[in-house]
Amino acid sequence: MLFVGDDWAEDHHDVELQDETGRRLAKAKLPEGIAGVTRLHAIIGEHLSEDDDATQVVVGIETDRGPWVQALIAVGYQVYAINPLQVARYRERRSVSGGKSDTADAHTLADMVRADRHQLRPVAGDSDQSEAVKVVTRAHKTLIWEQTRHMLRLRSALREYFPAALAAFADLTAPEALELLAKAPEPASAARVPLTRILAAVKRARRHHAAVKAEAIRDALRADHLGQPPVVTTAYAAMVRAQVAILTTLNTEIKALQEQVRTHFGRHPDADIYVSQPGLSAVLGARVLAEFGDDKTRYASAKARKNYTGTSPITRQSGKRKVVLARHVHNNRLIDAVGLQALTAIRASPGARRYYDQLLARGVGHRAALRQLGNRLVGVLHGCLKNKTIYDEETAWPNLTERPEHAAA
Structure with a gap:
């Protein structure tokens, strides 16, 4: 059997090839992409006999996804995705100096799949449908996390110069809150927004008891609060407009991706x-x-x-x-x-x-x-x-x- 340690980076891979005794057969720095994979296959092919097949090749790498990993699996290699923390601990078995290099990590990965692959987890053979669900659900959740981050930034800014907005809008990501803050991000202009415009925004958001909620928002926006000097308020308002624009876009994309999540998930046989x-x-x-x-x-x-x-x-x-x-x-x-x-x-x-x-x-x-x-x-x-x-x-x-x-x- 042949054992490959692959320390990957964004644009290249440091690889080492070992035999069953741990003897180094080859090492190389390969470019990312088709040229690199082709060269890796050639290096492995030089040390495989005619009777051996691709399953005799075991690869250790610190990731379980990407075109490079898929190319290795498609050939038939046994691919093990190894947690970087495991690699760091395994490296300490040979040296406690704290030294680290890409070639040394490739050697460590090859050692791990040669000696301890029975304790490692091979890359899962998930279906294409499962992979599609993973792509859209992770993207959807990431946007939700981004929405939360930008909402907290918006809240922090409003607390500094426009506390009335926090009293008026319990949810700063709600459509009516974003619409009204985009039109009137300063306390003075928000206090002058007529009830009819507030009511229209609440109705567009399809809220129950729209009239009652519109009146509550108007009263909160017109209440007296401590504020900032006009020039500082103007600066904060510019920041709020930017955050509102980002949140509005995120809301749209989250909703669109949610439909994609439902569609791809609904096609899976285990749904x-x-x-x-x-x-x-x-x-x-x-x-x-x-x-x-x-x-x-x-x-x-x-x-x-x-x-x-x-x-x-x-x-x-x-x-x-x-x-x-x-x-x-x-x-x-x-x-x-x-x-x-x-x-x-x-x-x-x-x-x-x-x-x-x-x-x-x-x-x-x-x-x-x-x-x-x-x-x-x-x-x-x-x-x-x-x-x-x-x-x-x-x-x-x-x-x-x-x-x-x-x-x-």
Whole structure:
């Protein structure tokens, strides 16, 4: 077998080729793209016999996506995506000086897949449909995070010179708030906005009790507050106009991408299983599917799926000391989605609610209880995906679900 360590950068790859004894057969700096991949295949081909095939080549690289990785998988190489933290710790086995170079990292990666690939995770063989769901859901979530960042910047600016706007608009990303702030970003001009214009903006946002809400906004904008000198107010107003324009665009693109998420997710064969889970809507279910992938061999058990999620605890034991802690290294997007699922599930599932209440009764805090509930829900999802069945409340919570006749008794 041949073992390749690939330390990648944006425009090149440092690679090292080893045999089964760890002897270096070749090393090179290859350009990104077709020319680089072609050269890599040529280097590997020089050391493969006629009877060997591509599966005899094992590649270690610090990423699991991109055209380069897809090209390696397409040929038939065994590709292992290795966490950079693992590479850093493995590097320390050979040297504690702290020295680092790209060629040394390529050597380390080759050593890892040669000696310890049984403890590493190969790149998942997810379907193209799953990859498409991942692309749109990650883009959608990233825009939501950007929306939150710009909303907080807008809020900070308004607090400095226009506190009346914070009193008038509970949600600064709402359409009526952005429309009115774009037209009147200064306290004086906002106080002169007629009720009819405010009412029109509220109606365009399709709010219930539009007249009442319009009057509340008008009164808040006309209330007396501390302010800034005119020249400073003008400067802040220019900043607010820019933030409002960005948020308006983000709102439009988030809505458009959300439709793409629903469309791609709806085409996936496991979509019905995901949306049957308590707390998972089409959008949230798409996020969970995107991060788990759909490779049937990726998770050997429910425990493996829970460990990947980051909801299962870790144990640290030394002598008589034993501590159980929450995992801090995890997929941020996945743990966020599962946490939202758990929060929603306590309102949608009687079994989930009772499990959550039992944890609280034992003295477990709210966040820890949600994490444990999320861990349980991941196990339920794993069983449904494995057996190709939709969620069933009594099967999921056999000892927790209180049936109506028992409740009445």
